[in-house]
Amino acid sequence: MLRILATLLLSAIALAHAAPARAQSCGDTITHDITLTANLHCTAGWVALYVPVSGITIDLNGYTLSGNRGLVGIDLQEASSVRIINGSIRGFWGGVVGLRSHKLKMQNVKLEDLGTGISLNYSYGAQVIDNNFHGISGPAISFGVPLGAGYGAAGSHYIAYNRITGAGTGIKLCGYDNGNAVITGNQLLKIAAYGIHASDGSGSHQVKGNLIRGIENTGIVLRGSRANVITDNVLQEGRLGIAMTPQFTGECKTGPLTSPWIRDNRIESNHILKLEGGVTLGMGMMDKPLVFKNQIRFNDIHDDGTGLYFQEDAHGNDARGNDFLGTSTPIVDHGAYNRY
Template identity: 30%
Template sequence: MIRFSRTLSLEWLAVVGATALIGVLTSAPAAHAAHLSCGQTVTTSVVLDADLLNCPGDGLVVGSGGITIDLNGHTLDGVGLGAGILNNGFDNVTVTNGSNAAAEVQEFDYGVKLNPGTAGNIVEKLVIQTNEFAGVELDNADNNNRVRNNVIDRQSQRGVTVLGGSSDNVILGNTISNNQGLGIFVENSANNRLESNQVSGGGDAGVVLSGSSDNSLLTNTVGGSSDGAYVLELASNDNLVQGNSSGQNSDAALTVSGSTGNRILSNTFQGSGDSGIVLQSSDGSTVTGNDVSNNTGGIELSYSDNNLIRSNIANDTTGDGISLQDSFNNDLELNQANRNGSQGIYVVGIAASGAGNQLVGNTTNANLGDGIFVSKAVHTIQGNTARNNGSWGVFADPGNIDGGGNLASGNSKPGQCTGVVCTP
C-alpha cells in the first residue's frame, strides 16, 4: 500500500509534476483475495485463492482497465477451448504471479490472448503450457504490451504469436520450449522488440518474422529446433538482428528471404544443419561482425545484391566459408574464411560492367579447396590473404579485376594464384 504524508512539499511537487500526482492519487485499489469461477469477468484487482479447473470456455475475462490479476500460485485449467486469460481491449492490465509456487495456465486454445485495442498490458511470471494454438497471442494489440519472464512450454502449435498489425510491444526474457510449431511468430507487425528469450526444442523454426518490418531481435537464443533458428521472410524489411545466438538447429541459423534493408550484427550462429546466414533474393542488408563458424556453410547469398558482408568469422564449416551465387554489387570486406571443407570464398555469376562484387581485405587460409574462387566476371579482388589452402590461393577466371595487394603462400598449386597477381 502507498502511504502519503498529510503535507506534500513544494519540492516534491516540482519533481513529479501535477500529472504524475493525479495518477498516483487515482490509482486502482490494491488487489484483494477472491474466489472466482470459470469464465468470470474481472473488473477489479484480485488475488486468486483457489485453482479453476476444467473450465468449459475461457478461464478469466478482463472487464476493466488498470487492474491486476494475481494468480497467486494457482492453476487455470481448461478443456481445450477459449483462453485462459482473455482481454478484449482493456489497457494497463497486469496478469502476474505473486507466489513462489508456479501459476499454471493450461489446456485452453490460448493461454493468454490480447485482442484488438489492448495497450500497456503486462503478462509475466506464468507457466503457460499444453494449450492448442498459442501460449500467448497478441492480435492487433499495440503500444507497450509486455510479455516477460514466462515459461511457455509444450503448446500444440506456437509459443508466442504477434500478428494482425500488433506494434510497439516487448517479448522479453521468456523460456519458450518444446512447442510443436514455431517458438515465436511475428506476422504483419512492426516495431516490436524480441529480447533475451530462450527458445528450444521446437517442432518448427525458432523465431519467424513474416511480412514484418522495423522489429528488433536482440540477444535471443535458439537451440534444438527441427527447422531453422531465425527466419525473416515475405518483405520483412529493415529489422535489426543483433547479439543473438543459436546452436544445433536442423536448418540454417538465419534465413532472410525476399526482404531488404535488414541489419544482421554481432550474432553467433553455430552447429546448424545448413549455413549460418542465408540471404535469398534479399538486397541492401548489412551483415557485420557475426561468427558463423562450425556450420554446414558460413554465409550464403543467392540472387541477393547490394549487401555489405564485413568483418564476419566464417571458419571451420564443412562447406564454403562465404558463397555468392548470381549475387552482384556486394561488398565482401575484412572477413575470415579459414579451415573450411571446401572454398574459403566462392563467387559464381556473370556481372555486368560496374556491377561486380568487391572482395577486399579478406583472409582465407587452410581451406581444403581454394582460398578464393571467382568464376566468370567482372569482380574485383584486392588485398586478400590466401595461405596454405588445398588448391589455389586465388583462382579467378579471365575478365575479373585484379585490384592488387593480394598475398598468397603455401598453397598446393605451385603458381599460388591464377587470374590475379599474388605476392608472398
C-alpha cells in the same frame, strides 16, 4: 477513546463484509488486473483467459496456466499495453495470441509444450524480454501482417534475452509493415527450421549479440527482406548460417514491394562456425540480379564446409575482409561483380 474504539469497530465490520478476491476460472474474460493464486488447468472451450481490455496486468505469480491443444492460453483482442509476467504457460496450441494488441510486455514467463508460443498480428511495439521457451512445435515468437481483410499498424518490436530451446522456428517476422525490430541477446538452441526468419518484405531489423546454435536448417533467413543490420552474432553447428533468399512466401502482405530483392543488408562482425555452409546469397534459379548491394564483411567464417556461396542471381555484393580459418572452400562464386 470512544471515537477510536468506534473507528476500529467500523473497520472490523467492513473487513468482515469485504468480498474475498475471486480465483480465476477457465474461460474468464479479464477486464482488470489479476494475480493467480493457484495453478489453472483448462480443457474445455476455446480459450483459458480472454482479454478484450487494454492496460491490464496478468501476474501468474509463479503458477502455471495450462491446457490442451484445443485451446488458446491467453487471447488478446485489440487489447494493448497488457503485461504478462512471472509464471508458466503450457500445453495450448497458442500460449499468447493477439490481434491489434500493441505494446504487449511479456517478461519472466516460461512457455513450454505449445503449438506456438507468442503470436501477434497487426500489432506493434511488443516487448518480449527474459522468457524461456521450450518444446514449441511451431514458432516460439511470431509477428505477422497476414493476407486477408485485416488491418492495423505493426512492427518495432523488442525481443531480448530470451532462451528458446527446441522449437520449429525461433523468431518469425512476416510482412512489409512488420519491420524495425530489435532482436538482441537471445539464445536459440536446437531449432528444427529457422532460428530467425524475416520474410515477405519484413526488414530494417537490428539483429545483434544472439547465440544461434544447433539449427537443423538455417540460423538466420532473410527472405525478400531488406536493410537489416546483423552484427556480433554467434551462429554455430548446423546446416547453414545465413541464407539470403529472393522469394516471397505469399503468407504476408508485401506492401509496396513488388520484387523480393535482397538488398542493402549489412552483415558484419559475426562468428559463423562449424556449419555446412556459412552464408548463401541467392537461389540460382536465374542469372538476373536479385541479391545485390549487400555487405558481408569482417565476419569470422571458421571451420565451415563452404564459407560464402554466391548463386547466379547474386550480383555486386561486397564481401571483403572476412576470415575463413579452417573453412574447406572459402568462396564459391557463380554470380557477377561480387567483391571479396
